[in-house]
Amino acid sequence: MGLLDKLSGWLGLRKKEVNVLCLGLDNSGKTTIINQLKPSNTQEQEIVPTIGFNIEKFKSSSLLFTVFDMSGQNRYRNLWEHYYKESHAIIFVVDSSDKLRMVVAKEELDTLLNHEDIRCKKLPMLFFANKMDLQDSMSSIRVSQMLCLENIKDKPWHICDSNAIKGEGLQEGLDWLQGEVFNNKTVTLGYKGREGQVKLCSECQFTHAY
Amino acid sequence: MIKKFDKKDEESGSGSNPFQHLEKSAVLQEARIFNETPINPRRCLHILTKIIYLLNQGEHFGTTEATEAFFAMTRLFQSNDQTLRRMCYLTIKEMANISEDVIIVTSSLTKDMTGKEDVYRGPAIRALCRITDTTMLQAIERYMKQAIVDKVPSVSSSALVSSLHMVKMSYDVVKRWVNEAQEAASSDNIMVQYHALGLLYHLRKNDRLAVTKMLNKFTKSGLKSPFAYCMLIRIASKLLDETEAGHDSPLFDFIESCLRNKNEMVVYEAASAIVHMPNCTARELAPAVSVLQLFCSSPKAALRYAAVRTLNKVAMKHPSAVTACNLDLENLITDSNRSIATLAITTLLKTGSESSVDRLMKQISSFVSEISDEFKVVVVQAISALCQKYPRKHSVMMNFLSNMLRDDGGFDYKRAIVDCIISIIEENPESKETGLAHLCEFIEDCEHTVLATKILHLLGKEGPRTPQPSKYIRFIFNRVVLESEAVRAAAVSALAKFGAQNDDLCFAFLDDEVRDRATFYMNVLQQKQKALNAAYIFNGLSVSIPGLEKSLHQYTLDPSEKPFDMKSVPLATTPITEQKTEIAPVATSKLPEKLAPSRQDIYQEQLAAVPEFQGLGPLFKSSEPVQLTEAETEYVVRCIKHTFARHMVFQFDCTNTLNDQLLQKLTASPTVSPVPATL
Ligand SMILES: Nc1nc2c(ncn2[C@@H]2O[C@H](COP(=O)(O)OP(=O)(O)OP(=O)(O)O)[C@@H](O)[C@H]2O)c(=O)[nH]1
Ligand SMILES: [Mg+2]
Numbered sequence: 001m002g003l004l005d006k007l008s009g010w011l012g013l014r015k016k017e018v019n020v021l022c023l024g025l026d027n028s029g030k031t032t033i034i035n036q037l038k039p040s041n042t043q044e045q046e047i048v049p050t051i052g053f054n055i056e057k058f059k060s061s062s063l064l065f066t067v068f069d070m071s072g073q074n075r076y077r078n079l080w081e082h083y084y085k086e087s088h089a090i091i092f093v094v095d096s097s098d099k100l101r102m103v104v105a106k107e108e109l110d111t112l113l114n115h116e117d118i119r120c121k122k123l124p125m126l127f128f129a130n131k132m133d134l135q136d137s138m139s140s141i142r143v144s145q146m147l148c149l150e151n152i153k154d155k156p157w158h159i160c161d162s163n164a165i166k167g168e169g170l171q172e173g174l175d176w177l178q179g180e181v182f183n184n185k186t187v188t189l190g191y192k193g194r195e196g197q198v199k200l201c202s203e204c205q206f207t208h209a210y
Numbered sequence: 211m212i213k214k215f216d217k218k219d220e221e222s223g224s225g226s227n228p229f230q231h232l233e234k235s236a237v238l239q240e241a242r243i244f245n246e247t248p249i250n251p252r253r254c255l256h257i258l259t260k261i262i263y264l265l266n267q268g269e270h271f272g273t274t275e276a277t278e279a280f281f282a283m284t285r286l287f288q289s290n291d292q293t294l295r296r297m298c299y300l301t302i303k304e305m306a307n308i309s310e311d312v313i314i315v316t317s318s319l320t321k322d323m324t325g326k327e328d329v330y331r332g333p334a335i336r337a338l339c340r341i342t343d344t345t346m347l348q349a350i351e352r353y354m355k356q357a358i359v360d361k362v363p364s365v366s367s368s369a370l371v372s373s374l375h376m377v378k379m380s381y382d383v384v385k386r387w388v389n390e391a392q393e394a395a396s397s398d399n400i401m402v403q404y405h406a407l408g409l410l411y412h413l414r415k416n417d418r419l420a421v422t423k424m425l426n427k428f429t430k431s432g433l434k435s436p437f438a439y440c441m442l443i444r445i446a447s448k449l450l451d452e453t454e455a456g457h458d459s460p461l462f463d464f465i466e467s468c469l470r471n472k473n474e475m476v477v478y479e480a481a482s483a484i485v486h487m488p489n490c491t492a493r494e495l496a497p498a499v500s501v502l503q504l505f506c507s508s509p510k511a512a513l514r515y516a517a518v519r520t521l522n523k524v525a526m527k528h529p530s531a532v533t534a535c536n537l538d539l540e541n542l543i544t545d546s547n548r549s550i551a552t553l554a555i556t557t558l559l560k561t562g563s564e565s566s567v568d569r570l571m572k573q574i575s576s577f578v579s580e581i582s583d584e585f586k587v588v589v590v591q592a593i594s595a596l597c598q599k600y601p602r603k604h605s606v607m608m609n610f611l612s613n614m615l616r617d618d619g620g621f622d623y624k625r626a627i628v629d630c631i632i633s634i635i636e637e638n639p640e641s642k643e644t645g646l647a648h649l650c651e652f653i654e655d656c657e658h659t660v661l662a663t664k665i666l667h668l669l670g671k672e673g674p675r676t677p678q679p680s681k682y683i684r685f686i687f688n689r690v691v692l693e694s695e696a697v698r699a700a701a702v703s704a705l706a707k708f709g710a711q712n713d714d715l716c717f718a719f720l721d722d723e724v725r726d727r728a729t730f731y732m733n734v735l736q737q738k739q740k741a742l743n744a745a746y747i748f749n750g751l752s753v754s755i756p757g758l759e760k761s762l763h764q765y766t767l768d769p770s771e772k773p774f775d776m777k778s779v780p781l782a783t784t785p786i787t788e789q790k791t792e793i794a795p796v797a798t799s800k801l802p803e804k805l806a807p808s809r810q811d812i813y814q815e816q817l818a819a820v821p822e823f824q825g826l827g828p829l830f831k832s833s834e835p836v837q838l839t840e841a842e843t844e845y846v847v848r849c850i851k852h853t854f855a856r857h858m859v860f861q862f863d864c865t866n867t868l869n870d871q872l873l874q875k876l877t878a879s880p881t882v883s884p885v886p887a888t889l
Binding site: 017019050051052053054055057066076079082083085086148 | 245246248281284285287311312313314315316317318320321346349652
């Protein structure tokens, strides 16, 4: 830990740790996305299908993210729920070129949203409409329609187009998530100032409003 | 406070085991902190230690609780604390078979095994292979192949050893890694080379031709690792044994060449392999024995021990070859390591001349109390062998054995001594009396029922034929009054044999009881059917003793012209092993609480007490009780059928299960049910 970190720790500026769960069907690009977000010297050269899960850590400007990158294969999806309780945010990745399995993605999303450990929590949910670079990919609007995201009323959510291979669109999503987490924190800690939240909420509305 | 704790600790004799009073539920409760962020490595480490401790104590974990703890533990992978991570690997291995869905950690372990931290890589491989089944193995196959040829020895060794474990489960997959294993076998690291050879052998061991080829290859190219050499020697001697190849085979040459290896371990392995081969000629044995002889004077205790132990084993088979080492063995008699000394002496006992026996025995008795039971047994076995070889020495031996018998020692040791004495008695009639006397003394204070009954049996067999049978009766009688049922039973049987052998035996010096019993047996014996009765005493008892007693009693009360009929005595209803309890009632006056006559004897007695039934004669058979009511009814009724020669008695046992009501004036009205009409 560098001196600066220590200093910021004393000043109460130490980075908050957040647990993020990265979910989505297999082959949607979860691991590729997380790999892109890591510092370049720790990035993997080669991405293989995940079996079980991997834990990765990376920082944003104000947060320390601990991401549980889960396996999206059918037979491992029932293991996601073991990690619901302690997570502070969810990243849900969709392969926007996989029209065929969009219904499967929706089904998994609905199961997730109805889970008792998720239902009543105001977890921020970040969606990546991934593989935007592919010719036959759908737009994020189309993806959000197919997943019926507008029905999510009790959680802040946001959807971004992304190309995980190039790293495009990832930062935008992460910035949103960071803001939300901060908000959520301030709310739960009982802070009065709501400015950020209002602003972000309107932004949400804005993003939803297509 | 601390003092108090210490004291309590001392009392419970626990030393200072901080985990002694762990509660599984409390530990699992604690394990919930694994879910908290940030992780506290020190605390988590402590809790994992407790879980592993409990698992190793054999504590049972239900699937649900184990799975919950396991998944909580998986979260600890976010910590980069090295000790904690390695503890996680351990936990994974321990819980691999009790938690569900352990494959959840597959990717995490794969990442660690291919990562930059070398301390993680080996243990991660081992843990990964524990949670992987055949279907999953394909997914990690690539990593396993890479790990086998990894340049870090601990990684390569871990992969090789894990592969070896998986051969049993997924032979076909692991077989595909032969090339990598071959490469590892040429590693400069001695452990890697050894483990690679192990894997290669296990992949081929069912294919004799492939094993032969492999041996040829490695014996020619030579190996760096002494461990691998030892393994090659074992493989080679196994193959020699299986193929029954002659000693002109190149395999034998290879083993013999290993006698000249630089490494002592290899030399010993080769020597040991040769001396254990069947049909070795003296010429073939000589070089092997001479390296063992050399080791006998090594400054390293381990080598001396190995050498003398091996010589001890082959001394019986090849005494003449071992005789060459006698001088060196003599030097080891006074070795400060008692195990070495014992083995040296017992070897010399096997190979030495008759004249040296006394000296050696004296030597060994000087420290026999200091060696462990295991070696004492070795000594007894040597004595046993010696007695066969030099029967004239039996008095020295017997003396020695009796001293040993008086010493402390476990069951195996005592049994060895008793067996040895018995075999001496059997082979040397003149040693019988001393031997029996020692054994009598031994059973006076013997905690091993098996040995006591064995000796009593022997006394019953041999005692009556000795010039002074009365000598043994006191010892046997003591057993009757003092011991457990099994020993008492054996003692009474032994006494009966004395009675059967010597009709005129003088019982005057015994107290009333034994006299009674002796008289009882005499009584039996004096009945006309002497031959039958004797057979019945000698061959074990097939009739119920209380029944016999009763019948005889009846017979004496009501004298008739007819001889007593043994056939009127009911047969014993209990199996042979329980006869002991039936024999016991003869000693009625002293041990009433330990009597357990058979069920039928009890019925007979109960029925005889009812005046109406007195004329029915002996009870032929009683049925098992039949429940006539459900188990939970207010009044439980069961019926037992007693069959006499001409009568049938139905006994109804009525039990009142209500404690606030009285059961009075019961009548039984049996009806003969009509044959049910067909539907
Ligand atoms: N063209 C394109 N390919 C991508 C993109 N993101 C990921 N991929 C590819 O998609 C494949 C699957 O990516 P992963 O990151 O392994 O997918 P995952 O969601 O982690 O899959 P599981 O671990 O099995 O659940 C890989 O071959 C990636 O290279 C993208 O934005 N564009
Ligand atoms: Mg993945």
